[in-house]
Amino acid sequence: MLSLILPTYNRPGLLRRVLRYYEACQFPHRVLVADSSDAPAAEANRQIVEAVSRAMPVEYRRYDSALEVPMKLAEALEGIQSTYAVIGSDDDFFVPSALERGVAFLESHPDYALAHGESAYFVLESDRIVSGRCVGVGRYLQRTIDHASGSERLAAHLAQYTTTFYSVHRTEQLRRNWRRVAALPLDHLFDELLPSCLSLIEGKSQKLDELYMVRQIHSAQTARTRGSRGLGWVMGQRWSEHYARFQDLLAEELVGQDRITMEAAREVAKQAFRPYVARYVAKEVGKSRQLHDSVAIRIGARVRRVARGMPLLRWGWHLARAIRPMSRTAISLEALLRQTSRYHEGFMPIYRAVTAQNGHEVGAS
């Protein structure tokens, strides 16, 4: 019923870690490793997949290392036979039971295009990417968007954008949307926005009350992306051209979904995109301000570093956090480590996978 597309790029350590996790969970669904790594890493990845393929249904496919994300995903989705598909990179962990609930939900709700659940992110101690002490866990926002019309869903989605990249999709829709995105030369932010916007115009999205996914936040390059980032996105020479394509594609979809005129659909798309641009520019300006205030930031970071270096202080801080009363649905490292947490069971295998070092588990800092 479900396939997991696992794109990877030059990160064999992370691929090994995530496949070992799925192997340990006895992940029942087909996993397609879509690898566009350069030669040495690609060979390592191939061997990793081969090693786990005896225990789980996993397939390795090699792609040109120059291939950008949309093209790679579009190509990877071409061969998928299952009714449902989900995309997750080598640093993302899905909880298998939540994926199954997502599939069951979409099976029984044909007006829904996406399903996902409660999600979290984690950060390992500095300079550690594959494994190490987990120094922070936070909520990774996911939302239910169940408005009746495509126009309303698009507006709600872009008014408070949360990614739907990791949601369970109907394969046919996902394939069609990535195909359309891959056909357009767009900047990577439009690459990310467009498939999620198209999916939400097509149907509603549901957030299930179960731990669904845990993502790692780190500084390593995640993929080969195209276009500019930061304020250069809106200020870039190709912004207008890309925006026009983005708007047209959304408008075409809205015309088909809501039976409105092309002109009205273009206006809906334009107005829906407005809060996203406003927030994006405000956020980027905030970031550049932070760079200007780097003295204050440096002092703050030094204070934190010194505090962390004092074992007694650190121990006291974590003890205080660990014993304070918490809701069963709270998402923090201390909350998820408690057996009373609703998400404890789903979280622990992931926690073990990322904190295990040479077979020994490294506890929280």
Place this chain on the structure above:
Amino acid sequence: MIRPSSPAEGGVARRPQDCNSGCDGSTTGGALPGRGMITLCVPTYNRPAFIERLLRYYAATSSRHWIFIGDSSDPNDAKRTQRAVASWGGRLQVRYEACAGLSSCAALEHVSRLIMTPYCAFLGDDDFLCTNGIEQCLEFLERHPSYGAAHGKGLLFQTETGAAYGPIGMVRPYPQVVLNADSAAGRLRDVLTARVGGLLYSVHRTHTWRAMFAGIGRLSGTTNTNIFKDELIAVCLSAIRNTVQELDCLYLIRHTHEAIYKYPTIYDWVTDPMWFPSFQAFRDRLVTELMEQDRLHEPDAQAVFKDVFWSFLAHVLMNGWQRSRQPARVKPVSRLQVLAKRVPGLQRGWQKVLAIRQRWQDELSLPALLHPSSPYHDDFMPIYEAVTHAPADALVAVASERHLVSSKGALDAGAVLREPHG
């Protein structure tokens, strides 16, 4: 396409060259302020009734200031505007410039090149610059060469009918920016964090004014209806070059109405296909100016521009979006209010009490301005008269213009600064 000054009815409209002041952009030293020292630049498009109202006001206040009308109207309205100019030409120093086919900023640029007075200001055809306020600003600038521009208090008003003439329904203050920072970068920051509107209405020195508009109409790659071209470049250049002072006198009185020209919003502009070239032109112009004024190296000027402009853009986009989400506030009517309305005379009495309270609370409210004790009363009354007392021939014109509005659409009929090729 450009015609010379229209011959006046019963006389000849004086030409700017006749003015008695220095015309090379320098200040005049001992010249008498307010006597042909300033040119009011009025771009207009298809609104002869407003031009007629404007000229009537200046004639009533015996204004000697030059009024240059840059008319981009369609032929019929252009004829009516020319007639209005001709009919007042004997009493005013007014020059008509046919600018058919020119965008508003191109018309303004064209008119600006003809200015022979040492000072000038922009004036919308539906707004007023108070004659006495202008003179006070001129006097101030003559005495303070370090200031580049000056204005007085601003007001915004609405007629009850929304037309050029009629009872005034609402008056409220219209704040204008004051720029006192020592550096050009500081003033640019101030103008972009305050409201940008209004600065062009300030009395400017002509040599700065010309520089503000130089080349804007010909900027390549920019569409005609573009806030960069029409307002933002000139406003930012004014801020970079000038310190701007506000005086305690009535100066700008703006008429807000449904047919007012609406600029595309900043978001419209960001999503316009010609966004990038117009942004580039804007950035390059401002960076060059910052380099010259603050003696900055290019990377430093670029950094100032980025910092200031991005904050402005973020603020405007966010505010615009939040405003668009706010539902229209409908004040609930209480049962007591419904009952009170049925009591004869009570409503009128209540209105009088409110007016008295307003008069004491807000010196720029309509009741305060109408009271002879107001320091702004004498300057406000001629404008009040010009708006509330329509001449008999204007009523016919207004009626036909309303027909025009309904047949062409509000924006087309009402745009002051509308771009003919927009």
